[in-house]
Amino acid sequence: MIQYKAPLKDIKFLMNDVYQFQQHYQQIPGGEEATPDMVDMILDAAASFSEEVLSPLYQTGDKGCRFEGGEVQTPAGFKQAYQLYVENGWQSMSTPVEYGGQGLPMSLSIAKSEMIGTANWPWGMYPGLSLGAMNTIFLHGSEAQKQTFFIPLSQGRWSGTMCLTEAQCGTDLGQVKTKAEPTADGAYAITGQKIFISSGEHDLADNIIHIVLARLPDAPEGTKGISLFIVPKFNVNEDGSLGERNLVSCGAIEEKMGIHGSSTCVMNFDGAKGFLIGPENKGLMCMFTFMNTARIGTSIQGLASAELSFQGALPYAKERRSMRSLSGSKDPDQVADTLMVHPDVRRMLLTQKAIAEGGRAMIYHAARLADLMMAAHTRGDQSLYDQYDDELGFLTPILKAFLTELGYEAANHGVQVYGGHGFIKEWGMEQIVRDAQISKLYEGTTGVQALDLLGRKMLLGKFKAYDHFAQQVKAFTRRTKRPEMKKMIRKLKRNMLAWKLYNYRIAFKASKNRDMVGAASVDYLMYAGYISMSYYWAMMAETAYQKLESGDGDAEFYTAKIQLAEFYYKRILPRAKAHASMMVRDPKSLMQIKEEHFSFLD
């Protein structure tokens, strides 16, 4: 059994030492509540809940949900854990005080989500999906809708879903067919079928609030004719009590590769009562507000897969004895040396660890931006809001796609460390791989994220996002004068320059042939990921040197951090070369083969 332990030392290193969240919290509304004591208390409590309540349900939850007579039964223990979660007010941690929330910074909720998601990703999806519904209602709902729906959602008494996908379309939401017809009472009758609805039906909460994309009669075709509706599972009476069952039901749950503890539902809307949210035909726009923040949530799965698989693999590598070290036996009295003596096993473990810790650094930086964005929203400063949104808009496709690809890789290393035992269910290592697979697919596949990064954020945005990021890196490289950091800084500077030149080359080629964008996109995203992660690793190394110099804290911890940064530069960052070499290629080798020549099987 894998037992998760929250890496609080690593989390606090980022929050306190690298990003100095205490200073940051003093600059944002609600931040004054996040005193050092309060933050410690919250992190400790989230750690205990994740370790003690959620982690033991991870492998047992793999048995999956049961579907019977339209009802979904979640795995044993999930409901009790959810009740505890609600009772402890975890769901409302960062929701506004005026709607009964605790108003704490978003970044704290992200740290909480990391621990919950690493201990038990499938369980974490239930409260996680509610956040999407909450954001949408909070930003676009009327005051009455907030009172009726937002507050119980924020309390966790109700849960929420996002109903976007239909059988014929996922990425291409312009093809949505679900209809919304106005009814006499000012509401709408929603008719259609949605698939892949996570948490669409379950037994954890009293009501489920679906946010549904649908078309009004005579709406324009494509993405410009889509509106957003609130459709509750149970209609809600004036006093907030639950009324009769709405005409929405779960038709089936999917049999899938992993995340078996999370219900993935076919949802049938048979003239279900819905309420328009936001302006008519602007549904997609509304949906995508705060999308960047939501995507931080998904990218956590990359970090989570790497961290949990590392935690599973390390004790095995320390215990299992196989063969001798090539540089001379390390345990001559034992039947064999442990796996830890083998350089390639170390390479796999350190790769997992470098992905987890590098990914965490990227996510906590994004979390800080989310705080600032929320603060700008609260203060009504649209231009500042847009600035942070742009910055996040550059980071989030990288976070989402690069980190989930690497998290998946890391989960596979965990299996590999176990050898044949990694393939056996009992150990839990293969479950992490199966669960991680979905992270590359949902909320926009890697390919879709890559097009967003290169096509929209970079080329359409005239590389402003790159320039902004490059300025930050430059500020860091300028102020980092320590001789020990010289090599890393030089590498980082060179890579940032190379990146800039690649941008020009790709833009030039794309101006001649638009297929260049798709051809380069995924390699470009991976390239951007490796280079940007190297910046975060350099920051962590520099901070660790500072801490070592100051003499406070655990010197061994800081030394290991520096050593891991060195590992990243020597054994992971060189991969960027291959991506660079491939991303600048002409699209010809991809496009010249005729569709009918992909296969010669009659």
Added chain:
Amino acid sequence: MIQYKAPLKDIKFLMNDVYQFQQHYQQIPGGEEATPDMVDMILDAAASFSEEVLSPLYQTGDKGCRFEGGEVQTPAGFKQAYQLYVENGWQSMSTPVEYGGQGLPMSLSIAKSEMIGTANWPWGMYPGLSLGAMNTIFLHGSEAQKQTFFIPLSQGRWSGTMCLTEAQCGTDLGQVKTKAEPTADGAYAITGQKIFISSGEHDLADNIIHIVLARLPDAPEGTKGISLFIVPKFNVNEDGSLGERNLVSCGAIEEKMGIHGSSTCVMNFDGAKGFLIGPENKGLMCMFTFMNTARIGTSIQGLASAELSFQGALPYAKERRSMRSLSGSKDPDQVADTLMVHPDVRRMLLTQKAIAEGGRAMIYHAARLADLMMAAHTRGDQSLYDQYDDELGFLTPILKAFLTELGYEAANHGVQVYGGHGFIKEWGMEQIVRDAQISKLYEGTTGVQALDLLGRKMLLGKFKAYDHFAQQVKAFTRRTKRPEMKKMIRKLKRNMLAWKLYNYRIAFKASKNRDMVGAASVDYLMYAGYISMSYYWAMMAETAYQKLESGDGDAEFYTAKIQLAEFYYKRILPRAKAHASMMVRDPKSLMQIKEEHFSFLD
């Protein structure tokens, strides 16, 4: 449902055009039987059997085996398919005529195994495992043992296993504890537990012949004290009929990530009657004879995963409509363009295809060597045998580890092409990933293969295997004068030279620090894989040009082959750069972190 179609055109392109098997068959004993007509008939029959009988059982077989009262029930249809396989004499295709076999070249059996394994890998493991037992008995058994055990195995009436792994050891077989005690009748009583025994128990054949590694009393410790035994499930009477049940039984079957149709058994030997095979204490040596040939079998799984996932993904990419081509809609009348217009989807499909076809070229080359090796064995020419064995010994770790790593990658691309649907069991795409995962683990993990390649075959072998391979490549590059091939040939020559220089660098570093071997090994293996695959792709391109020039055959097919070779050089081969850069690094970044500093969780 995925329906497999045997890519006979590709297989015949290799056999007839690239490797000219017809000429080759004239040089080996038994090859005269393999006339063009006979070969075509066999390939066609293997294709029908794989497509019609095995392919429909692939997804249904994922429900898995049932274990009850010590018996294993294979999935519905497996037994009937096996009966058909036996009736049609498939198992004895390449076994010697004097033991009732058909004596056809090994390479033909490999083509058969490819089709069977691609259609349904878990099913194919049952007859596949028998081959290991057959090889062992054929090479090391007494005449009586061959009569008693080899013949029914070769007929497929009985099946076989290899019982190596125990709970405490897989790779490190020196730790084997199973005991063999001489009994009064000249046999041995075998006692111990073996795990991960594929086909250890099932309902397909009348008897199961286990080849078991065990220790004689007072045997030296470690690998030098291991002997090999034949342990039948049912004892065999003098007349060859089945006697009473032997004291070997299946204690459980494993719950695993994939290959659910294949039974993976815990086998308990409780004083079971066994027969020594080969000399005392030389069990490991005997076991590893013909290991290179056996490993070709496992490497086929890499090709199989890539091919099947490609065949699953292509029709979906042609049918599914999502978004518009960035270079202008290709189907303006339709709701959206198909996935085929998107360069990144093409990149994934072509990567799958390049892996499958490049892998096939590598495997069929190895198959040709296996024929020659078998011929040398038949003719009693030990020095020629050793020469081919060395050549295969260089290729097989690359085939086994590089191809299975790439096959796994290809299977993941197949899921990715399907987007969210790839995660759903119904489509079968995720099953290919789960089934492919084991290929990186069994028969020596990627890490173990990489140590074998770099440590044993390269460094201990003083790079003779590289030199031999380089000579072959040089002969090819010298005779390839076609201007269209110029770029590829230049690239290939440069890479071969670079490889040579890397060999020196690594050898030099390893002479100073033995940990260099393990540190470089996996990157070295992947590097060697990408470069050597580029040689096979260049050969295929050259042959395709020749065929185009000659004007016979399907010009579109040859053109597509050349285009795919170009794709390989432009979009896959550059990965070698990253591996080169990492493999020459000092082991320091791997070794300097103290074991106790891998984690700071209390």
